[in-house]
Amino acid sequence: MSKTVAFHLQKGGVGKTTISGTLACQSAMEGFRTLVIDCDPQGNLSSWFLSEPPKYELSDVLQGRCYVGNAIVVAPGLENLSILPTFGIGGTLKNYSETKLAEEPFILQDLVKEVSEEYDHIILDLSPGLGRLERSALIASDEIVTPMTPEVFSLDGLEIFIDELAKLKKNMRAAVKHNKIIINSYDERIRQHRDIFSAAEASGRFLVYRIPVDPLFRKAQEAGKVPQLYKVRGRGLKVATQQAIKDLDSSIWR
Numbered sequence: 001m002s003k004t005v006a007f008h009l010q011k012g013g014v015g016k017t018t019i020s021g022t023l024a025c026q027s028a029m030e031g032f033r034t035l036v037i038d039c040d041p042q043g044n045l046s047s048w049f050l051s052e053p054p055k056y057e058l059s060d061v062l063q064g065r066c067y068v069g070n071a072i073v074v075a076p077g078l079e080n081l082s083i084l085p086t087f088g089i090g091g092t093l094k095n096y097s098e099t100k101l102a103e104e105p106f107i108l109q110d111l112v113k114e115v116s117e118e119y120d121h122i123i124l125d126l127s128p129g130l131g132r133l134e135r136s137a138l139i140a141s142d143e144i145v146t147p148m149t150p151e152v153f154s155l156d157g158l159e160i161f162i163d164e165l166a167k168l169k170k171n172m173r174a175a176v177k178h179n180k181i182i183i184n185s186y187d188e189r190i191r192q193h194r195d196i197f198s199a200a201e202a203s204g205r206f207l208v209y210r211i212p213v214d215p216l217f218r219k220a221q222e223a224g225k226v227p228q229l230y231k232v233r234g235r236g237l238k239v240a241t242q243q244a245i246k247d248l249d250s251s252i253w254r
């Protein structure tokens with residue numbers, strides 16, 4: 001049985017793509033058949049792992065222009081990692097989400113069901129916001145994990161997200177789990193970061209994970225590489241970052 005996870009908060013730039021891509025690599029490196037569906041019209045995750053736009057993309061599948069199997073590509077260098085890509089140029093996914101998606105809110109859920117036999121782990125990367133496309137992706141997931149940066153505004157954003165998700169689950173009769181948050185770009189030396197982590201834990205509502213601030217993520221993305229395997233002048237991800245990724249990975253998929 002496959003499991004589908006979306007990393008989401010409506011706020012931009014909190015690490016949704018970085019965490020989706022890094023955990024997808026971790027899962028693939030551990031031998032699990034892993035698929036990432038790039039549901040973000042910006043296509044950041046696809047351009048991170050794929051150097052050239054493939055023939056078909058997610059919006060072609062959603063509009064019946066090709067079979068899903070024709071659009072899925074294997075990430076270079078990681079045989080267990082497959083990507084159902086989106087390329088931002090042309091805005092076809094954005095156009096689709098603003099027009100036809102309204103008539104078929106369960107289309108991503110159906111798509112996930114269609115491929116679920118072929119993968120152990122499916123990850124959805126979403127754009128910021130809580131529009132139709134993000135909602136369709138959220139109800140297609142078994143679990144939503146919320147990444148946030150250690151800022152006061154992120155805590156406000158989390159409250160809004162909890163509220164909106166409760167409404168979505170009720171309206172769409174969706175049974176999506178949401179009990180984990182990730183404080184991303186965490187720096188133990190900064191008091192505000194420690195305070196936000198403590199406040200999140202003290203609320204008792206979530207399991208709270210931390211991913212350290214680590215410049216190697218951005219460098220690996222710029223180079224189109226797997227962060228866990230990438231080195232700059234002999235140095236890779238910090239040991240604490242590698243451990244945080246492993247802990248998160250085992251807690252999400254166990």
Ligand SMILES: Nc1ncnc2c1ncn2[C@@H]1O[C@H](COP(=O)(O)OP(=O)(O)OP(=O)(O)O)[C@@H](O)[C@H]1O
Pocket residue numbers: 011012013014015016017018019040044126127128184185186211212213214215217218219221
């Ligand atoms: N733990 C981290 N340490 C250092 N930099 C990070 C970390 N996580 C993410 N970043 C960097 O922060 C930037 C934003 O991250 P990312 O694109 O993953 O966010 P996002 O939530 O997907 O953004 P968007 O809302 O635009 O989709 C990127 O440049 C990324 O390399």
Ligand SMILES: [Mg+2]
Pocket residue numbers: 016017018040044126127
């Ligand atoms: Mg993103």
